[in-house]
Structures are given as C-alpha cells and as structure tokens.
Amino acid sequence: MSITYLEAIREAQRRALQENPEVFIYGQDIAHFGGAFKATKHLARDFPGRVLDSPISEDAMMGLAIGAAIDGMRPIVEMQFADFSSIAFNQIINQAATHFWRTGVPCPLVVRLPSGGTAGSGPFHSQSMEALYAHYPGLVVLTPATVGDAYWMLLEAIKLDDPVIFCEHKFLYYHLKADELPPESLPIGKARIVRHGKHASVVTYSAMLHESLRAADDLAKIGYEIEVVDLRSIKPLDTDTILASVARTGRLLVVGEAFPFGGVSAEVVARVTAEGFHLLDAPPQRLNARDTPIPYHPNLWAAHRPTASSIATALRGLLGF
Amino acid sequence: MSITYLEAIREAQRRALQENPEVFIYGQDIAHFGGAFKATKHLARDFPGRVLDSPISEDAMMGLAIGAAIDGMRPIVEMQFADFSSIAFNQIINQAATHFWRTGVPCPLVVRLPSGGTAGSGPFHSQSMEALYAHYPGLVVLTPATVGDAYWMLLEAIKLDDPVIFCEHKFLYYHLKADELPPESLPIGKARIVRHGKHASVVTYSAMLHESLRAADDLAKIGYEIEVVDLRSIKPLDTDTILASVARTGRLLVVGEAFPFGGVSAEVVARVTAEGFHLLDAPPQRLNARDTPIPYHPNLWAAHRPTASSIATALRGLLGF
C-alpha cells in the first residue's frame, strides 16, 4: 500500500467525519465532484449531508463556518485555491481570529488552503498566504510537508479549539507518496529536524522542504553536512528547535516559497538574531520567491521560486562566508 | 499660521485636484460631509463632481479606482478606516498590485488608509495594515509621520504610476501640528535620520516615531544618545540609510505599532542582519504591539502598543547588553 499527500488529507477528513458528528465540510464542488483536487472524493457519498457544495461566496462560506463553529460544530472549509481566500480574508482575520479573545467563546474551524506553485498555474492559482494569516493574532497556521504530517496535523487541527489555516501544498498532492501512514506524529507547534548536519541549518517548510533536502544532498557531495529543519507549524513557531539547530551549526538559511517582504522567513531570522545572536558564525540569510506576481510560464516560474539549485547556491554563499 | 497632519493631507488633495484634472476622490461620506475625519472638507464644494460619495462597497470602490486608473485617471480612494480595506483586499493585492507587471499598463492610484490606534477605538478601528500590503509585490506602501511628509508624500504618491497604500495615522490627525509646510521633502523611498545619536539606532515609522523620540529624550537624561530613523516609506525600504545608522551605533531596535509576527520590523531586522551583521554589537531587537486583537479599553490599549516608556525600557535592555 502507498498513500499520497492528497489521500492523507482525504483520509484525515474521513476519520474526523467518522469520529465526530460535529465535523462537516463546506466548499465549492466538494460534494459529488469530490473537489477540484479530489480531496473529498466519495466523502459526500459516505457521509450524506455533511459534505456540502457551496455557492461561489468565500466570504459567506467562511462566515457560515464561523457561525457553526461558535455554535458547537467543527467545520472544515475547503477553498478551491488558497488564492481565493482573499475574498474570505475579512471573515478570517477579523471574525474568526478575534472571536475567542473578544468573547471567550472558541471558534474551532479549519480552513484548508490548496497553496503554492505548480507549473503553469500563474499569478492567481499559486499563492502561499501563510505570512498574511500568521501576522494576525488568533490564528493557528500550519504547513505540512510530509504525508504523515498532512494526515496527523489535519486531524489535530480539527480537534483544536481555534481557527486553523491549513496550508496544503498543491505540488505535493500527487507528487509526494509514503508507504504508509506513520502511527503518530509530532504535535502542532513543534518543528522537526529532518536531516542532521553540522555546517549550516536550513529552516524551511512545505514544498520547500523537499527542495532544501535536495540541495543538502548536493552539498553533501562536496563534504558539507546541512541540517534541515521543517517548521511544520508557522504559528506557533518553534523557536527553541530552530535555536538548538543554529547552536549546532552556527549558520542559518531560511527558505520559503512566499513573497520576500516580511513574512515567515523574516520572522525566523528576527527571532534567531534576537535570541541566538551569539550562536551565529555568519549573517543569517533568507531565500524567498521574487518580489513579482507568480509567473505563468514554467521557465519564469522556475526562476521565481527557490529551487534545489538556488538553495544550494545560497548555501555555498553562506558556507563560504 | 499652523497646520495639522490632517490639514496637510487635505491640502495635498486640494492641490492635486487643482493641478491635475485626472485626479478624483472616491469614498464613503467624503463629499458634502467631508469624510469621517474631515480629510476632504470643502473639496466636493470646490471641485464639483470630483469628490464622490460611494456606497458601502470597499471591493467595488477599489475596483472602480483600478478601472479608472488603467483608463487614464489618478483616483484617490479614502477608506473610512484602514481596517475596512480588508474588504478591498482582493482588489488591492490581486488586481491593482499585479496590473502593471502582467499587462504593462500602469495602475496609478492612491488608497488612503486612516490607520493605527487611538484610545477607545477597539479591534476594528485601530489596525496598522502596512505589513499585509508590503508583503504583496507591486504596491508602494507609505507611512508619513510628520506634517510635511503627509503633504509632500501624498502629492508624490498621486504622481507615481503605481498603486500606493498611503497609511495615515489617525492619532496624528489632530495631535500633530507644524508651524508651516516645509518647501520640499525627501523623495519616496528615502528614510530620514530624525535624531542623531551614537549609542543605538531606533528604526521606526508613523506614530511610533513620536513615541521613540520621547524615549530618546528619556535616555538622553541618563547620558545615552539615541539615533532615530523614520522609515517614511515601508516599500520600498531604504536599507542603506538603516545600515548607515547601525554602522554608527552598533545597536538596533525596530519599533512598530503593527502585530508582532512578520511584517515591517522583522523585515528590517532580517535585512540588517543579512547585510550588516558585522556592524552589530548586540542582538537586534524588535518592539511591536502584542499578539492579540487591539483592545478597546484605554488601559489595555496603552499596554498593547509600544509607548515611550516601553521603548525606553527596550532601549535600556539593548544598551545594557
């Protein structure tokens, strides 16, 4: 048996629907059709009335989920693409995120965002929006990079009493497979050392984990041992694990697929330099996408986001410092 | 004669309307009523048909401005509060910001955002949204902190061929006065050294400039000379001026009123540590608002955002390192 990242997301939803009558799923084309990416295939059939097609109304979809959440349910909203969550932005940051702090009543829901770039998807079907949601207080922001995390983190997200932004990477949907689901996983809020090393730390998440691992392979050929940290959870951010890694290696490169200004990579650098300045043997570096919209053409797209090769180049620069 | 920050914004709009027939203003209650803060008082009377009340439709207001901009006009949109721009978010980041890069046709417009906290304004009338807009490529993001900048930067913003997010601070509207408008100002994209010093650099912007200056006064009493840098422009960000200041002082504190995760302060720290690591004698620090919604009660609000006193405390920590 083998299971893809996408199937793990489907199975997590299936299990949540099975185990908890408070769970339902709302989104465009997710019922009979099973979703644009088939993340809910057969779920409407197997859980009648609990997997519902919505009108093209992201603001109201999100409002509905919030209302249901504060009234005792645990809704999952599927955005067809992360990019369309811009329409639900107000409900997410101002209604869901503030609800518990303002009223004391929890708002447990999960927004699934099919995120990140794939070749040919262009400016409006490729975005990584974790920085926006992490900036606003009151949201948990998750970015699973492995099949096991896709499964276990989604299950844990559904159990959390807070609104969770669940950034699934579309590139990993079909490309990433595992032989089986691991029996358990790290909890939300913990980063994972995916590869041990001593010369530099790459801190990354989501699809960039895999590019970073390839870059680490490359550098291993020329004798460098690169430690790779998968954040898993953007907010809360596991500063301790990052600092421990930097303590071992003295060098830090943060890699993200989002736009360069602000955001996750800047936050990681700012935390490490504030709390672990003395651990650093070289200036900490960031590698993000370029500061333009995400291009359609595969040639341009490949030059827009970080890749194994540009990560390796950045690492060589960092090591040569 | 004296002129307030708010009046400077009004006069800049008046002058732009006078000088350029392509300029018009669109927003809620801005015509006869002159705007919630009176930033357009008398402009509808003096420029008939060019200062228009809109329905409560931030998405469409922004779309209208974009359409007019790409068709040869130079619209100014007044959001009644920055916080409501969340409804126009999609049009701003996906339509305005991407237009020039995608099509080669410029989209010259200004979105005026009455931003930042004032006592009793609460979670939805106090937000500082510069981090969100700066994260997305294709926008210029400005945060004037002085009467002169409010005037000159708004005039320059209207002349720019790009969409500009103009963050005006509501606390400064009435509180900040100048004897007269300066005859000219630094261009957009340049930071300003507002106070020279040698022991530490505070990099800040908007209303936090004034809190920071007061903190610097405090520290002067105990013998420390604090350099204070006003960013003025968040995007583009004047890294050179920041680095030059850190080169002089060796210590960096970045102060912002926005939420702590990611954003402007993290970006400044990440740039300084990447490019000026060797200049730093102590770990660079950030001071932002707390990571909760912005509280209504003045007691809570005063403890939520940085103040002269908390900035001074942070500086003492930084200097004592």
Added chain:
Amino acid sequence: MPHASLADAPPATPAARFRQAYRWMLLARTLEDKIAALYHSGKIVGGVYLGRGQEAFSASLALNLRPGHDIFAPLIRDQAGRMAFGEPILDTARTYLGSALGPMRGRDGNIHRGRPDLGMPAMISHLGAMLSVVCGMLKARQFRGIPDAVGASCIGDGGTSTGAFHEALNLAAVERLPLVVAVANNQFAYSTPTDRQYACRDLVDRALGYGVQGHTVDGTDLAACLDTFQTAVHRARTGHGPQLVVGNLLRLCGHGAHDDGAYVPADLKAAPLGQDCLLLARQRLLRDFDASPTELDLLDSQAATSVQQAVATAQRDPAPDPTLESWQPLASRWLVETANSESP
C-alpha cells in the same frame, strides 16, 4: 441572559404585546439618552451609537424570537431588540464604560458586544459580516437537531451595499435557512443618503432576486412592526426559507453621538417617516390600549431607575488591569508562545 420573565412567554393579546414592546423601547431610549449624556460629559471613550427612532422596529423583531432557542444578531442601533431578546441592561452599561466585568471585559466596547453562547453573537464592525455568521449558527442548529430555530440579523440601508450582505442572503436562500434579515432603512448611512447607496425603487425588491420572501413595514408604527415580524418569523420557522423585512424610518439622531446629523434635511424630519416611534406608541397606548398617563409616567420613572442602577453599578466596577490580563489570543493556551505575552 436569557433573563427577563418579560422575554420568556410571549403575551397572548396584541395589547399586551404592544405594551411589552413599548416598555423595551422606553427602556432602550432611556438608557441610550443616559449613554449619550455620559459620552458628552467625557465618561465614555470611543464611539456611541443610538437607536433613536428605530426602537419599534428593533424591539418587534426580537419580541418575536424565542430567547434560548433562536438567534439574534443585533447591529449598532438595536438596544431595544437586544433587551427584548434578553440582554441585561448591565451588559450595555458595562461595555460602554469599559468594565472588566462586562461580557467583553474591556477588550471590546460599545455596541461590539454579545453573548454568542446564548444566541447573540458579538458584532464585528465590518458591515454585512454578521449575516453569514447567523447562517452558520442556523446550520449548526440544523445539524444539532434544532431545525426550527430562527436566526435574525439586523442591517442598515448602507449595509445592503456590501458584498457580504449579498453572499449571505444568497447562501441562506440556497441552504433554505430560517433566516430573518431586518433592514432598517433609516434613509442615511452615516451622512450618505439612500440615492448614493442604491438605485432600486425599494430595497425589498431585492427579495425576488434571491428567491426569498420580502416584507415592508412602516418602522414608526409599532403595531405594524409587531405584525410584520410575527409573520416573517413564523414563515421562517415553518420552513419557508429566508425572509427579508425592510422597515422605513428615519434615524432621529446623528450617526454617532459625535455627529449632529446636520445634513438630514428638515423636510425629511417633518415627514411622516420622521415621526418618533416611541411617542407614537405612547399616544397609541393612551388612545387605544387603556393606558393612563399616570401609568406611563410610572413606566418612565421605572426605566430611569433601572438605568441609573445599571450605570451606577458599572461605574463602580473595576477597569481591566493590563498586568492581570491574559494576552493570549488562542483558546488552546498551550499553543501560545510566551514571547507573545511579554510586554511591548
């Protein structure tokens, strides 16, 4: 909350119903007059929004709901409806005065209050945003086996221009939810008159386009409001889907206590629309419902006493203390990083 015996059992006769509504209207007016006075004397920080002229419309909606079973999502001019639905008068006083003991604990203020666990969500400022939240609460109640719970959501003429209004009403129609949307068309959105807000003949004409039932009512006429909402709520409760009720009236004050509303034309104030629903109801009580002036004066002084007590209590309440405050935005406390709770 739901508290008052008043709110629990809907009175049997139209006369009793009318009288009950009048008492809520009166209490709301008395309270809001006091709140405005506190604002003008500098005792309230932030905005103050009054429901003057809208009490009949607001109270009538809430009186047709069942507290503890239904949902009521008030907006900025629904003091009367809030109380009729069971919100204690103390919630208002405490929230305006920033008491640490109020439902919002000083974290949010003025009209941004609610008790979502008791069926009254706490509005956010963004107009239109509460409608879909009510849809979600109704959906939850359907899932939880309470399909006859009705959800009412209030909005103004200006709020109908928001995309959120449209998406929610359309979604409610598609989901066939028992939603009642009460549009208080008070002729202005802040300073903006309706001709810069919409171009249709009547906002009720929107109903057809969503496939929902529309109702119009003279918002100055309490008896008409009571009847109309009775019909609308009943239709919603009995499976006829969303109901759109448009009340025509005039905002008899500025947008907020800071605004004198000088832009409201005199002829509008003098028109039938500009009549005071509270005054009209009082006259009607005297004329048609056997009320005596003495009795009504007694109600006045009872209302004044309640208000005075509530305000006095709230003023004695402790203010929130930032050093005791938990600066944690998440319900899952173990996920909150300590860094976040450090002082800025």
Added chain:
Amino acid sequence: MPHASLADAPPATPAARFRQAYRWMLLARTLEDKIAALYHSGKIVGGVYLGRGQEAFSASLALNLRPGHDIFAPLIRDQAGRMAFGEPILDTARTYLGSALGPMRGRDGNIHRGRPDLGMPAMISHLGAMLSVVCGMLKARQFRGIPDAVGASCIGDGGTSTGAFHEALNLAAVERLPLVVAVANNQFAYSTPTDRQYACRDLVDRALGYGVQGHTVDGTDLAACLDTFQTAVHRARTGHGPQLVVGNLLRLCGHGAHDDGAYVPADLKAAPLGQDCLLLARQRLLRDFDASPTELDLLDSQAATSVQQAVATAQRDPAPDPTLESWQPLASRWLVETANSESP
C-alpha cells in the same frame, strides 16, 4: 487590435450581421478545438477553458460594441466575443502557448489576457472582480468626456454569487453607468448545478433589486442574442443605466479541458438548452439566409487555416527567458530595490 475590418463597421442588414457573427463563432470554435487538442497532447501547460456552446451569446455582445470606443471585459468562455471585439487570434495562441511575444509575455496565461489600453482588461481569476473595474473605466471615460462609451462585462451563473458582482452592479446603478452585464447561465459552475448556486426563479430577477433593466435570451439562438444585446447596448449607450442580460444555455464541455463534465445529466444535454448554437446558426444560414453548403465549407477551411497559421506562429515564438526578464513589479522603476531583482 482593434484590427479586423469585420469588427469595424457594423453590417447594415440582419442577415449580414448574422453571417458576421457566425464567422466569429466558427473561428472561436475552430481555435478552441485546436487549443484543446494541444492541451491533450501536452503542448499547453496550465488550464484550458472553452466557450463551446456560448459562442452565440458572447459574439453577439461584442458585435454590438464599438472597438476603440467601448470596453469589453471577457471572462473564461468568451473567445468568440474577444475576437469579435478585435482581439487578434494570435493573442490567444501566444498566451496559451506562453510566447514571449504575446500580450502577457508568458507572465500570465490562457484566458488571463487582455489589452487594457485598447479597452479590453485582462481578467484576474477571482470571479466578479472585473465588473467594478469596468465601472471604473466607464467613470474614467465620463471624466474624459466620452460619456457614450459602453462597458460590457461577462460573468457566469456561479459568478453571480460573489460579493464583487453585487457591489459592482449596485455601484453601477448608483452611478448610472452605461454598463452591460452579460450573465451566461450555462447551468453549472464547475460541477455545481444552479440549485446550489441560487434560489431565485431566474437570475434576471436580480435586475429589479438594483434598479437596472433586465433582459433574458435563449443563448442557443444567435438571432435572438444579436437582437437582445443590440437593445441592451443601445439602452446603456443612451443613458438608461446598467443593463443585465441573462442568457440561458448549456456548457457543452467540461469546466476545463481537464474535466469531462460527466456530472452533466443526459436529459439536460438532450433538452433544447443543450443544443449547439453554432450548429443551429449554420442550419439557419442555410435555411433562411441564402447560404450554400459550399460557401459554409469554405468558411470552415478558412477558419482552419487562420487557426493553423496562428498556432504555427506562436509555436515558433521564443519562450520568455528568465535571465532577460525584468523582475520589477513597479512602473516607477527607480523605486524598485535591486535586492528584489536578485535570483531566488
């Protein structure tokens, strides 16, 4: 663009007009069949969206506009309208094939193309978002002294559920803009049937609620489409405010070329709604407009040749070169920081 002599002078007689529309429909169908074939053979990366079944509705709208004067904001199924408005066939081929020489230079793809300086904005994906942009372009033309320019914006049944649709249509009505909104009700939004999209009897019933004029038309009937849009555009142009035109038809393909549309029920395909407008128009040409089969076959082969030439040209075009690309999102180049243009 505006290029074709075809597009410039509207033909005098209904017959000539019909024939002209037919040629654009045919060209669109031929081109899109080719694009779909290229997609299936792996030559096109990303999405492919076809207008099959919607050509009559789309072409009729654009043929009633004046290229160079009016505005046309197409959506994902408007290949026919785009060409009728003057978009060169090469723009389509180049954008789908990612040519560096196309209007989007490989930066954006497929249906996300336009020539905003020539009155045809380039759509973003977010449904509904183009309507208010057209409002703005119309407002600009009013300011610039071209008040009789009409702006047309296309949308689907699904897109009517967006808040953006509502805000823009309402704003257009308030501003009394000469906007024509063409709703192609093709019975599905991706896989979602209309009963999960709206609950009104007919989408045209929305018109009343905005105070705009509504029109309905059988989208399979070219002559009817031409007439309806002629009326609607004329009304808009002559100061009667926004016009809402709803065309009923069926999407005769999947949502995109990746989708077989298996969820479309057979009885819908067999219903009158499911007829192919192109086939119907061809039959009508033969029956009522003196066309001969030979002549129509000639049109077919002319269309095939144009398509082949355009595709061949686009395939020989250079692809965008990331090393030559200016990675600068701002028109004000001096403001772009060098850091941004460094390689990631």
